[in-house]
Amino acid sequence: xxLRLRTPVSAAVxxxxxxxxxxxxxxxxxxxxxxxxxxxxxxxxxIALLLGLENLFQVHLQKVRTGDKATFSxxxxxxxxxxxxxTLWEGSQGQLANWIFSNIQLPVETSLMAVLAISLTLAAAxxxxxxxxxxxxxxxxxxxxxxxxxxxxxxxxxxxxxKTIGPYVxxxxxxxxxxxxxxxxxxxxxxxxxxxxxxxxxxxxS
Amino acid sequence: xxxxxxxxPEESLPDWLKDLRKxxxxxxxxxxxxxxxHVPSEQPxxxxxxxLTAIRQxxxxxxxxxxxxxxxxPEDALSDTQPxxxxxxxxxxxxxxxxxxxxxxxxxxxxxxxxxxxxxxxxPEIPAWLEELxxxxxxxxxxxxxxxxxxxxxxxxxxxxxxxGELPSWLQAMRPSGVFPQxxxxxxxxxxxxxxxxxxxxxxxxTLPAEPKAIQSIKPPVYSTRLDLTDSxxxxxxALEKLLNDEAKPSDDRRTPATLPARLLNTLMGVALILAVxxxxxxxxxxxxxxxxxxxxxxxxxxxxxxxxxSGAPVLIGFDLQPAFYGEAKAVIAAVLSHLLEKxxxxxxxxxxxxxPVIAENILHDELANQPAVTASDYTNLGYLSGGMxxxxxxxxxxxxxxxxxxALGLNPWANPSLESINGISDFALVVIVSxxxxxxxxxxxxxxxxxxxxxxxxxxxxxxxLLRPYLQGNPQTLKGLVSGLRxxxxxxxxxxxxxxxxxxxxDAYSFGLGAIxxxxxxxxxxxRVIHLQPENRTKRSPHxxxxxxxxxxxxxx
Numbered sequence: 001x002x003l004r005l006r007t008p009v010s011a012a013v014x015x016x017x018x019x020x021x022x023x024x025x026x027x028x029x030x031x032x033x034x035x036x037x038x039x040x041x042x043x044x045x046x047i048a049l050l051l052g053l054e055n056l057f058q059v060h061l062q063k064v065r066t067g068d069k070a071t072f073s074x075x076x077x078x079x080x081x082x083x084x085x086x087t088l089w090e091g092s093q094g095q096l097a098n099w100i101f102s103n104i105q106l107p108v109e110t111s112l113m114a115v116l117a118i119s120l121t122l123a124a125a126x127x128x129x130x131x132x133x134x135x136x137x138x139x140x141x142x143x144x145x146x147x148x149x150x151x152x153x154x155x156x157x158x159x160x161x162x163k164t165i166g167p168y169v170x171x172x173x174x175x176x177x178x179x180x181x182x183x184x185x186x187x188x189x190x191x192x193x194x195x196x197x198x199x200x201x202x203x204x205x206s
Numbered sequence: 207x208x209x210x211x212x213x214x215p216e217e218s219l220p221d222w223l224k225d226l227r228k229x230x231x232x233x234x235x236x237x238x239x240x241x242x243x244h245v246p247s248e249q250p251x252x253x254x255x256x257x258l259t260a261i262r263q264x265x266x267x268x269x270x271x272x273x274x275x276x277x278x279x280p281e282d283a284l285s286d287t288q289p290x291x292x293x294x295x296x297x298x299x300x301x302x303x304x305x306x307x308x309x310x311x312x313x314x315x316x317x318x319x320x321x322x323x324x325x326x327x328x329x330p331e332i333p334a335w336l337e338e339l340x341x342x343x344x345x346x347x348x349x350x351x352x353x354x355x356x357x358x359x360x361x362x363x364x365x366x367x368x369x370x371g372e373l374p375s376w377l378q379a380m381r382p383s384g385v386f387p388q389x390x391x392x393x394x395x396x397x398x399x400x401x402x403x404x405x406x407x408x409x410x411x412x413t414l415p416a417e418p419k420a421i422q423s424i425k426p427p428v429y430s431t432r433l434d435l436t437d438s439x440x441x442x443x444x445a446l447e448k449l450l451n452d453e454a455k456p457s458d459d460r461r462t463p464a465t466l467p468a469r470l471l472n473t474l475m476g477v478a479l480i481l482a483v484x485x486x487x488x489x490x491x492x493x494x495x496x497x498x499x500x501x502x503x504x505x506x507x508x509x510x511x512x513x514x515x516x517s518g519a520p521v522l523i524g525f526d527l528q529p530a531f532y533g534e535a536k537a538v539i540a541a542v543l544s545h546l547l548e549k550x551x552x553x554x555x556x557x558x559x560x561x562x563p564v565i566a567e568n569i570l571h572d573e574l575a576n577q578p579a580v581t582a583s584d585y586t587n588l589g590y591l592s593g594g595m596x597x598x599x600x601x602x603x604x605x606x607x608x609x610x611x612x613x614a615l616g617l618n619p620w621a622n623p624s625l626e627s628i629n630g631i632s633d634f635a636l637v638v639i640v641s642x643x644x645x646x647x648x649x650x651x652x653x654x655x656x657x658x659x660x661x662x663x664x665x666x667x668x669x670x671x672x673l674l675r676p677y678l679q680g681n682p683q684t685l686k687g688l689v690s691g692l693r694x695x696x697x698x699x700x701x702x703x704x705x706x707x708x709x710x711x712x713x714d715a716y717s718f719g720l721g722a723i724x725x726x727x728x729x730x731x732x733x734x735r736v737i738h739l740q741p742e743n744r745t746k747r748s749p750h751x752x753x754x755x756x757x758x759x760x761x762x763x764x
Binding site for chain 2: 031034035038039041042043044045046049092093097098101102105106109110112113114117118121122124125126127128140143144147148150151152153154155156157162163167170171174175178179182
């Protein structure tokens with residue numbers, strides 16, 4: 001196919017499928033066609049996941065060949081191949097595949113989250129050294145209020161925070177700000193959908 | 207030229223030609239006397255008018271001179287009719303004169319343009335003696351060639367006979383003045399003698415110019431595009447440019463190596479946090495009080511919904527938990543799932559995260575292994591649902607038609623007799639979202655809340671709770687209940703009048719860890735603001751000034 005035809009064709013396909021899915025919410029007769037289109041999207045997403053895996057493999061294989069941090073890339077490649085073969089052989093619920101996940105991936109990711117908690121604590125302790133301005137002070141005061149209202153400190157509860165200030169911040173200040181954020185996200189999503197349907201925005205290809 | 211320079215050409219002529227020349231010179235002198243040019247008679251013609259006769263008499267004398275000065279050779283006369291450019295004439299003539307004759311260049315006056323229309327000279331008549339002489343003494347072909355090669359092309363003394371042409375006064379009066387330019391108006395590069403200045407033909411003359419000036423493009427004028435801006439607009443433009451330039455610049459990723467005191471301080475803070483968390487776990491003294499039930503009414507809503515489920519009701523669980531939040535969320539997930547299993551609900555798991563099905567299996571077998579439904583595997587794990595939002599939309603429209611990982615393996619999960627009644631998403635008695643982030647829960651709420659008459663409930667990590675509260679407090683309420691984090695787990699266990707030892711130990715550790723964090727932050731801020739007052743810190747700085755470079759522990763000690 002000519003390269004010049006690729007963009008109009010892809011735009012036409014995307015716009016047509018978008019209109020079908022959109023109008024199917026109003027016209028029940030198009031529900032079967034909509035479900036078929038969404039099923040295609042699911043299959044394409046699974047294929048894209050495999051392509052991403054292949055790309056990751058190629059990148060680290062190239063690093064092993066060039067010697068750029070080859071040790072870590074080699075470990076990644078070996079782990080990737082082993083896990084892929086085991087999961088393909090036993091299935092995702094297999095005994096060995098489950099052991100790999102429970103004893104390697106799960107502890108590693110949980111430990112990273114624990115390290116993140118310590119790092120954030122250190123950063124908060126030094127915030128007044130890094131940024132000595134009004135917003136840093138506001139951030140620090142808000143952090144103290146939320147931490148004090150999150151639970152008892154060393155087994156000692158502060159009712160003023162846990163029963164008065166904490167619920168007020170969570171149920172009014174936080175909800176008000178997040179509602180504004182969600183409305184903005186919704187409007188942005190609506191605008192993005194319209195731009196794609198009208199063909200002015202083509203995230204599927206230039 | 208066949209003769210050499212310095213040799214008299216007359217001496218090399220053959221004898222017959224010398225005789226011929228001598229005779230020709232005698233005949234020419236005789237013919238000059240007998241064949242004078244036609245001079246109009248001063249006597250007026252009888253048929254002519256008097257005024258024409260007067261004109262003839264007036265110009266009769268002057269017209270004789272050009273004819274007398276007319277060159278004998280016709281090619282010379284023709285050459286005068288051609289316009290000769292100045293540089294070409296001088297150059298070409300100088301070259302020919304240098305080769306042919308070293309004598310000084312004769313002064314040749316350029317003919318006037320008006321002379322081109324002068325009448326042609328009459329054809330000279332060949333005398334009879336010459337015809338008679340040529341016939342018997344005509345040389346052969348070889349001799350002719352030899353003679354022609356010996357005759358010089360340019361005879362010495364011929365230029366002396368050329369006299370400058372003179373125009374009659376009446377003709378000069380008729381000449382237009384100022385019409386013809388005095389000099390050749392052609393550009394220098396168009397002249398035949400001009401040399402090429404550039405290109406592969408550079409240095410050669412007589413070539414067509416590669417880029418004549420006539421076709422050279424003129425550089426278009428540059429118009430000023432400067433806008434007339436006010437000072438305020440200029441400041442805004444400058445600010446915008448600075449903003450965009452700073453955005454394009456990569457952030458300075460300089461890593462300041464921490465010195466030994468700084469690393470020691472960081473290590474001490476980490477150790478303090480770990481000790482604070484480990485102390486209640488090792489002590490098991492149940493030091494931290496449990497939160498009040500009224501503090502989380504949304505947890506009470508979930509409890510009431512599950513309590514109202516009939517026995518054996520199908521419950522869909524969207525399990526979108528990521529492994530990093532497994533440690534935090536497993537307590538609250540286990541609390542809600544155990545409640546559902548005790549109500550003998552038919553659990554159906556599906557996940558939009560690749561790791562979701564495996565984590566669900568881990569929680570069921572690690573935390574709820576004592577439940578009969580788990581030991582009997584009386585639940586359904588549909589697996590991974592690839593495709594994100596589109597896949598979720600499809601699943602909510604047609605659960606049986608969706609391609610999940612279990613159906614991709616060739617299995618039919620819907621063959622379970624407990625799921626025969628499920629044809630759509632609304633056939634589930636309850637939908638529970640188990641999520642570690644707000645985005646996954648938001649997808650379920652926005653895509654499925656309208657199609658679920660029984661509503662949705664969410665079991666999340668603590669970080670997702672603030673973003674889900676707007677759905678919880680909305681009208682209509684799209685999220686029927688929410689329980690999140692370790693605090694939610696402890697509250698839910700209280701609601702069920704149960705106390706899990708593990709969750710209680712976690713709650714104590716959470717309490718001590720929270721206290722340690724608050725203390726460290728407070729001490730850190732106090733150290734920076736009160737104790738550690740450096741001289742530069744007392745100077746007032748602009749709030750928009752860049753942050754100071756991070757000082758190390760040794761610098762602070764100084």
